[in-house]
Amino acid sequence: MSLDKEDLLRAYRMMKTIREFEERAHTEIMNGQIAGFTHLYTGQEANAVGICEHLSDEDAIISTHRGHGHCIAKGADVPGMMKELWGSSEGLCKGKGGSMHVADVDKGILGANGIVAGGPPISVGAALAAKIRKNGKVAISFSGDGSVNQGTCFEAMNLAVVLEVPAVFVIENNYYSEHTNISYAVGCDDLKARTEAFGFPVFEADGADFFSVYEAAGKAIEHARSGKGPAGVFAETGRFHGHFVGDPQYYRAEGELEDLRENSDCLKNFRARMAETGEISAEELDAVDAEVMAVIEQSVVDAKAAARPTPEQVTADVYINYGAAS
Amino acid sequence: MAEKTMRDAINEALHQAMAADDSVFVIGEDVAGCNGAPGETGTVGGVFGVTSGLYQAFGPDRCIDTPISESAIVGAASGAALMGMRPVAEIMFADFIGVCMDQIVNQMGKFRYMFGGKSRCPAVIRFAAGGGFSAAGQHSQSMYQVMTSFPGLKVVIPSNAYDAKGLMLQAIQDDDPVLFFEPKVLYQEACEVPDEMYTIPFGEASFLREGDDCTVVAFGQMVPKAAQAIDALEAEGISCDLIDPRTSSPLDTNAILESVEATGRLVVVDEAPPRCGLTADIAALAADKAFSSLKGPIKQVCAPHSPTPFSPELEASYIPDSSKIIAAIKGTMA
Secondary structure, eight states: OOOOHHHHHHHHHHHHHHHHHHHHHHHHHHTTOSOSOOOOOTTOHHHHHHHHTTOOTTSEEEOOSSOHHHHHHTTOOHHHHHHHHTTOTTSTTTTSSOGGGOOBGGGTBOOOOSSTTOHHHHHHHHHHHHHHHTOOOOEEEEEETTGGGSHHHHHHHHHHHHHTOOEEEEEEEOSEETTEEHHHHSOSSOHHHHHHTTTSOEEEEETTOHHHHHHHHHHHHHHHHTTSOOEEEEEEOOOSSOSSTTOOOTTOOTTHHHHHHHHSOHHHHHHHHHHHHOSSOHHHHHHHHHHHHHHHHHHHHHHHHSOOOOGGGTTTTSOSOOOSOO | OOEEEHHHHHHHHHHHHHHHOTTEEEEETTSSOOTTSSSOTTOOOSTTSTTTTHHHHHOTTTEEEOOSOHHHHHHHHHHHHHTTOEEEEEEEEGGGHHHHHIIIIIIITTHHHHTTTOOOOOOEEEEEEOOSSOOOTTSOOOOHHHHTTSTTOEEEOOOSHHHHHHHHHHHHHOSSOEEEEEEGGGTTOEEEOOSSOOOOOTTOOEEEEOOSSEEEEEOTTHHHHHHHHHHHHHTTTOOEEEEEOSEEESOOHHHHHHHHHHHSOEEEEOSSOSTTSHHHHHHHHHHHHSGGGOSSOOEEEOOOSSOOOSSHHHHHHHSOOHHHHHHHHHHHHO
16 A cells, blocks of 8 residues: 555645635635535545545445535546536536535545435445445445434444445544534544444544555455455544534634644645655645646636526436326 | 235235346345344245245345344445445335435435436335234324425335236336335235236326216225225216326326316325325315316315324224215215
8 A cells, every 4th residue: 555656646636626625615605606505624634535545436435514525535526516516507416416415426426415424324335236246346434523423324334234345434533513522422432432333443543644544544445345344444633614614613712723724734744744755845745736726716717607507407307217297 | 817916916026126137136124034043044025025035036145134224224225226236125114214214305315416417326115004904103104195295206106916016117127216105905915917027107097997977096005995985886876087196206197187177076085194195285286287177176085184093993994995985076076
């Protein structure tokens, strides 16, 4: 699982793309350009990228309401996503899904998901398909410290063990389920141990460190791919924004956000590591930054100019075939 | 042609579909049975025996027992379907939709729409539905009338063994998610069913009686009761159309409206409680689209606005019977 320079540049570019996509989305939402409810992934980028760097298009992921990062990391078309946020008929989901339902099944993205813990049961199904077909593929569900308290998450973890399917449960603990801290909402003291109690190994990671997540994900995904049943990744992470855009964040301690941005920023950490190892120069990373900024800027320009959906599209794509009846 | 029960007809459809297409598998609680137990694995075949023999024929990878986890069962089916499989999941009693509603309504039923038309989810979820077993409030509901209101799902309610086989084979080959409600009181009812595979298209009603005086639309276990009522009225010189829509979504509105335009009268029969149900839905359809044809009031025959009672006497008065249907037909002609 060694990462060559190309891999490292791709990982950094992916994290930076997610960061700038989210920060630009934040700006545009605050400017009233984007409708609906949006939940930003800023600060957690290393988790999505550390996992998805192990995956191909034929592996499946299913995400959460905080799904932009997972979708980008799994290969979703960024300009198409931006158009989707704008509600354009040229968007990745033709303007039918929006932020909470970004999906591209051809890329193995079974969707962001507006229901907390809606995804884990579906990931077990995708993993079951891989097991039945014996194709060595895996299915990843992303959950947060809120999702893991849902019954559907428990059901999915247990069923994955019972059926011995190649499902990987990724838990990103950002400490807040909406506005409530994990110290209140998770009844036990050790969420990783509670997860392991379902009967599969859980590999721990520092969610602010791409390399840490990449290593833990490698172990979990290898476990699942090799037919040993499900596995988990448990990452401590921090979101730099609120639960939703506009969240006043009354729950934060004084200086908490500043501290997160200063000391738990995966991009800074990545750069520091590169400075240490000399694998990639600061200039090369600066060049990636500039390219990413240009892509995001162009995506916004294109999204603003993209076609708007028309009323007759409301009832399109409800069914594949509903016949002449109603 | 051999007579087969509805249970055996559905079972035969599952056997044939699984033999014909290796992407078809069944999953649910005790669809095989006895897993991990001292008894012989696969000897249950579903609590109503509908998946009987599938474990022996196709093995544990295609007849998959699960824990009692309805949300995970539906998710496992829809996730596998998104990846190209054709699962047939069993949720045992339709009432248990209450514990997996999100996975059916918000997930399976909406993938294609929310994903901009770029996914297909050819999953079938089977349920034993309806009253008649003194099974009380949590094991007797129809639920199909509730699920009909959700776009993205197709809803099937067979009323006889022949239809059940053809509709199940259609459900399995259909590319949209399908909810298949089996009226459990009809499992043992038999009629002639061909041995070979055949499909019945969704959205095509079946005409079981033809007459001039009144249109009767009935669903599921109400279909044989409506037929009984109509046959009894023949002696009084009253003749009725009897329409079994077979699927409530899509609904064959043309068949219903054409019949109402010809007879001028409509009685709609379902075993579910009345509010926001199929009888009200179809009554509204006729009132809107065939008002000028109507010669009398539209009558709805259904259960009262109450949970299903346990006591056999209470349940007998709760579920509509042919006398109530006769009274409604006469009521619309009065």
